[in-house]
Amino acid sequence: MVMNTLWRPFGSSVLEPFGFSDPTWLADSLAEMNRLSAEMDRMFRRFGLSDRPELPAVAYPALDLWQDDNCVYVEAELPGMDIGDLEIYVTGGDQLTIRGERKPPAVEKGTWHRQERGYGQFSRLLTLPCPVKTDEVEAHLKDGVLTITLPKCDAAKPRRLAIKAE
């Protein structure tokens, strides 16, 4: 009975004064839990304990991320989005946020036979493998595929070390 009274995460007047009813708080906590679980998966995968060919995404949008010596690249499939509807920013040098809202098609009244596509707001934050030049980040959207190019900070680029012969 005590649990019933206390566990009311949504619309609870008891929790509201502490700001817990703020939906972003909930979303952030969930995102953090998702992130931890993804990190675990990645760890297992690195040690060959996971047989999955690729990891399912933990949040929308699913991301592919790779890098070369100069840049980090992030790609996401975001069909139906315009670049103007997306908010992309880097904070703290290595925290990338992709945020936006996918709107449902404007349809006059009719009967829905299938509704498989999802809509709504999304936000995804990820930590990049190294600090990037925040001012030089570029994003392109083509055929519903978003590509973000993030040039690495000079300190993060690989450097060939001169080895002196004795």
Place this chain on the structure above:
Amino acid sequence: MARDLMKRETNGNVAVAERTRNAVTYTPRFDIVETEGELVLYGDLPGVSKDNLDVRFENGQLTIQGTVEPRHADHEFLYGEYGIGDFYRSFSISEDIDAEKISAELHNGVLTLHLPKAEAVRPRKIAVKAG
């Protein structure tokens, strides 16, 4: 919402003979809405350009096939949460469709298909005369 938006693999339900380039084929997600005059389909086909899309309507069978250029051939991923592959889906349309008037539009990776119903099956309001 996140789960609804992810790509789904076809689990083998593909026209195998048509697969020539990509190893994986995905089933694109579709919304279908029927209004009085037409069926409208919305499909997510990220990465498919107009030239790589093939839409056919034959004997009540609507087939959508999108080819995606492989673009990650030599990347080693730090995150690899989705794969790249072609899209294939087919629908049986039971309504009588005016095949001549089907229109398709591809914008930002979303395919919108308008399938107008044949005149014969459109709902008609019958005027009732007073006797």
